[in-house]
Amino acid sequence: MKKLAFLTLPLLLSACADSPQERADRARKAFASHDYRAAQVDLAAALEANPQDTALLELHARNALAMGDGVAAAASLAKLPEGQRPADFALLSSEASLLKGLPDEAIATLGADMRSAAQRIRALALLAKDDRSGAAKSFAAGAAGKPDARLLADYARFSLMGADIRQARALADRAKAADSAMIDAMLADAEVATAEGRLAEALSAYETAAKAYPGNLAALAGKAAVLGDLGRTGEMDKVLSSLAEVKGGGQVAYLQARAAAARGDWATVRSILQANEGELADKEEATLLYAQALVALKQPEQARAKLQPLLTRNPGSATLRRELAKAQLAAGDPRGAVETMRPFAEVQTADAEDLRLLAKAAQASGDPDAAKLAEKAKFPSAQAMAATLAQADAAMKQANWGNAIAAYERLLAVTDGKNPLVLNNMAYAQGMVGNKSKAIEFAERAYKVAPTSASVLDTLGWLLVESGKDRQRGLTLLRQAAAKAPGNATIAGHLQSAEKG
Template structure:
């Protein structure tokens, strides 16, 4: 009995094109090459066209099952496996393939059943992830530990084991496993993702970005690697690099909520709240599936004076995510904007018991107390000021340590956080931030902060040196840069760094 494949119109058109001029054997060979290059969409088209002509071609059916798994389409993958089963031509690792299908469909008990009796590392990987899905991390840990000693390919297993250790805070073990996974040939996609996540955890964002980019080069259709790259660029503040990536990806995948969130977030950073609302409003019914997008949409509503709508959306989200501090803060703001001080107090009061409560959280709570006529409003406001001061001292210490350790991204993160929590005019912070940005190669941002520091402290030798050297080294204004370096040298004649910069600037 022959089985027909139901096709969407775009895929049907692609199949017609795929079949033009090439024999089934040529298309199968082409699909094998595309699959090896991780171009799964191209492989799918050729394989589907082959199967359309030869429904019992087991080689094509098997490769298409693997392709669908790599495309995260478990339903279609399962269908291919069923057809292979009816033909009596299941591959040797059919249990692993079926286990992966069941994992993607959330059928964790079936995944465990599928690999029962299989002693390979990949089978232990399926078991471990199934136990995680069932909420049993202890059994997951046991499966991972047993799998490391099991035979067979271990690349994907090691990467997932590293992620498991990372999630459980065992960073040293996670790094060990990630290094082993990265050494596997060919390197699996999840190895790139895990290595990048570990680097991001260490705040080594530039290196994390490099790994995500390498993953995208090896796996050009990977949504996970693309989103990882976008998140790191966003964390680095490189919005000009994020926008074209998001625009192109969203055009190819208009229903992707993660991409829709980043698209709207770029406008939020520019204060374009009406644009944010207009972009997210058509997705209102599904925004709850993406908590960040839902909170951003609620904030846009709040910024546009639609407090009731914002409150309704945030109330629902906070019930689902009671530990989400951003949502709690936004809901408190919405309630205060509507004049509901007592509700705001009830929403915001959990911040009072948090040892790491921020100045913003405690200040809003103090405002709610005052609006509600609470006598302890002044005490909470004082606590907010003390928390802000302690946090800034801690961040300054962290940033200074990062500078000494040449951990530029940590320094940048800490210094920028200090600027956000203060009036943004601390000359030392601005100057050090300019220096840190030079070390990560972002001369434009470095010069922006250096110029601001210079405006605030035009007679400070270190500030003149930073700005002068940047003006010279970037070529933006060499004449002014040289003049600043000469002034700095006169004010601090014993400063070796300033003297070195001046000597180099004089050479042109």
């Protein structure tokens, strides 16, 4: 009896297994719902049973391209008989070549095709060949034709590379108008919103993309990055944990290192970046983070070796100068730190933080200008304060909340932190990026300094109502604000919405 039970077990398991047709049907459904990883599993099983099925081979190729796997896509495309190839076979083959790192082959496969979809691949291939001028021409030619969401989205990213945020926004909006449900359009919108400092909108766009395209690396990595920018490291860690099974390479590794840095775990930062050094070689921010970790772990000489070549290539970077000077000081080279930071002494709008670092290096090196630099570093110049305020004001008007927050942080760091305008605007900007707890904290500080200001009452009141933290107190504050400024439409609108809710 025992032997019979043992022999029938495989038969029972076989009877319960899905048939190749069922796996194929499930793969088609997964592909249609953009769950490409799930589709890949079922396609592999279905093709094992029917390796010459042209419909399955084509679907496998398209699914592989959606996952960024040019090798697998090319292999399936090569198996399609010439008479049974889809109409866009050349485009599919060209994109597979591009993903395989063969831009010349990709361009050759396109031939004389000048449609927008072909121009997109041609532009990306030229970009891979470092022909930015040629890529720009192909993108522009494609954008002038019939609207293609993928081309417009990639053109928007290309514009961001050239720091043309205005053009990038226009292109991202056109991509959304052409096909708002396409992942490329969603990601371009999120990336441009991040560049614009509209972090709440960027986070929302990434979340929408991640829900519509389960497991999409770019969407999840983008979401994690924005959460990190917002200081929401706990939520960032949760997103990163969901990427544990995704081969994200350097992109995910860098985000993991950022999260570790936010926790002050510099040993983990070094370990992660060291293990992925090859893949992150061209990512300047990763090298910068690596150097910061090395300084924190008492290895400043190694940090200097990483930072000096970057500063040589980009001498105008204030961030690189700052971090290199810190490494030089830690390595016992204050004179080198002075030379690195000296350009800030001539800048009327230099941040007080940079001036203090320069003064510290000058004092340690015995520089004859040390006393003068120390005096200058005590208080920010009127020009520096005015410049920072102007930057903050411009960012607020442009709804660039990320830049506004950064500017207000610099102002608060060099003042007594009691300016109600700065505190109130900081509260508003933090609220707009979704950091409600921080927003309320700054609004409370503004209220403590200026409890009769209609603007301050409105900001704190609306945040308390909107967050649900203290609705009754929020209503009271909004009514006080409305009484003090009866003609203010924004305050009236907040009060009306609060009373309705």
